[in-house]
Amino acid sequence: MTFLPYVAASYALGVIVPGGFALAAWRRMRAATRKLAAIDPRRARRASEKTS
Amino acid sequence: MIVDATASLAPPRRNLHRFANPGRFLRLAGAVLPWLTAGALILTAIGLVWGLFFSPADWQQGDAVRIMYVHVPAAWLASAGYAALAACSVASLVWRHPLADLAAQEIGPVGAAFAALCLITGSLWGKPMWGAWWVWDARLTSVLVLFFLYLGHITLIRAFDNPERGYRAGAILALIGVVDLPIIKFSVDWWNTLHQGNTISLTGAPHMYISMLWPLLFSTLGFTLAFAAIVTARLRAAVMERRIRALLMARAQHAGAEEWGPA
Numbered sequence: 139m140t141f142l143p144y145v146a147a148s149y150a151l152g153v154i155v156p157g158g159f160a161l162a163a164w165r166r167m168r169a170a171t172r173k174l175a176a177i178d179p180r181r182a183r184r185a186s187e188k189t190s
Numbered sequence: 191m192i193v194d195a196t197a198s199l200a201p202p203r204r205n206l207h208r209f210a211n212p213g214r215f216l217r218l219a220g221a222v223l224p225w226l227t228a229g230a231l232i233l234t235a236i237g238l239v240w241g242l243f244f245s246p247a248d249w250q251q252g253d254a255v256r257i258m259y260v261h262v263p264a265a266w267l268a269s270a271g272y273a274a275l276a277a278c279s280v281a282s283l284v285w286r287h288p289l290a291d292l293a294a295q296e297i298g299p300v301g302a303a304f305a306a307l308c309l310i311t312g313s314l315w316g317k318p319m320w321g322a323w324w325v326w327d328a329r330l331t332s333v334l335v336l337f338f339l340y341l342g343h344i345t346l347i348r349a350f351d352n353p354e355r356g357y358r359a360g361a362i363l364a365l366i367g368v369v370d371l372p373i374i375k376f377s378v379d380w381w382n383t384l385h386q387g388n389t390i391s392l393t394g395a396p397h398m399y400i401s402m403l404w405p406l407l408f409s410t411l412g413f414t415l416a417f418a419a420i421v422t423a424r425l426r427a428a429v430m431e432r433r434i435r436a437l438l439m440a441r442a443q444h445a446g447a448e449e450w451g452p453a
Contacts, residue, residue, distance in 0.1 A: 140252035141318045148311045149242060152260035155307050156234075156416045159300055160227075163423035170430035177437050 212429045215289060219426045223419060230415035237409025245405045257315040259405055263413035264308035268336055269371055271301030271417065275343065276368045279361035289425070291357040292432070294364065295347055296424040300417060302340035308333060320384060328377035329385035332370055339367035 139145065241259030248255035275297045281290035312330065313323045324330065347353075347360035378387045389397045398406075 140247070141254040144314045144318055145242070145253055145256050148257040148260045148314050149238065151307055151310060152238065152264070152413075155303050156413065156420065159303060159420045160416065160423070163420050163427065167423050167427040167430070170427045170434065173434050174430050174437075177434065177441075 212289070212433065216426060216429060219422050223422055223426070226415050226419035226422060230412055230419050232412070233408050234412030234416060237405050237407075237412050240405035241409055245402050246399065251319060254315060254318050255402070257311055258402075259409045261308060261311040261315060262406060263410040264304050264311060265333065266410055267413060267417050268301060268305035268308050268333065269374055270414070271297055271304060272336060272339065272364075272367065272371060274421075275301060275340075275364045279364040282357060282361050283365075289429070291353075291361075292428045293421070293425055294343075294357070294360060296428055297421055298340055298344045298347070298360075300420050300424070302337060302344060304417065305333065305337040305340055309337060325384050327384045328381040329374065329383050332374045332377050336367075336370050336374060339363070339370060343367075 238259060241256055245256070245259075247253045275294050278290045278294040278297065281287040282294065309330075312333075316325070317323050343360050343363055346363055347356040350356035350359065377383060378385055390403075
């Protein structure tokens with residue numbers, strides 16, 4: 139393949155940049171979900187209704 | 191027959207603010223997000239693998255043309271993301287849509303990342319083809335301006351103690367910056383540029399082999415779904431974080447009132 143380093147660098151960035159953002163967004167969402175579940179009385183009530 | 195004069199006005203308002211309810215938005219986003227993510231992964235993988243291994247090399251550019259399968263989607267999303275940012279700004283300034291400010295805040299960094307990806311992959315394509323990492327060409331310069339507009343928006347909305355003022359200033363900047371989008375689009379027609387002209391248009395036949403066009407379409411659609419999935423996930427997290435802040439503040443106020451007792 140001609141110009142391999144340029145092509146490889148482009149594809150690597152094309153995977154790493156959106157992948158990094160997706161991973162960060164997913165972690166942020168999970169952290170927010172956990173924290174909200176711990177302090178939100180409505181969610182806690184819903185969770186206890188499910189278990190009972 | 192009695193006609194309710196307000197009935198004709200009610201539906202547009204209800205539709206406009208239909209997804210403004212954070213609970214409803216969280217439910218809807220939670221249902222849509224897995225589909226967006228799956229679609230993004232499948233289509234992007236097909237587009238990139240097809241473009242890298244199975245599409246033909248260009249007779250003039252050789253394999254460097256394969257950079258197109260990353261560069262073109264990034265360029266499209268840098269512009270489309272900014273258009274979405276401007277649409278959110280209109281919704282915020284005109285209709286005071288409660289989620290529009292948060293959406294604009296979450297689109298900004300993702301759009302900036304895609305604009306940077308477009309500039310860097312363009313540079314990686316330019317070096318072997320033009321012999322230079324950068325030229326002050328109209329297309330390149332206008333995309334660089336778009337990147338700076340994104341950075342300005344990100345900075346501006348965080349520059350005020352009062353978030354509402356930050357959102358408003360960011361919205362105004364976003365609307366002013368919209369003028370850059372047609373400049374990017376038509377720069378290759380209005381000026382003599384080193385950057386090639388448009389190869390795909392809505393009105394004419396593409397100036398590209400169909401064996402290159404298909405992987406490009408897959409890759410573009412895949413990256414678009416990825417952009418949508420990332421923004422939806424960030425917005426979902428932002429809505430939850432706002433609720434967490436509100437609950438903690440309410441708790442603190444309640445605790446303070448109990449501690450001091452009635453005056």
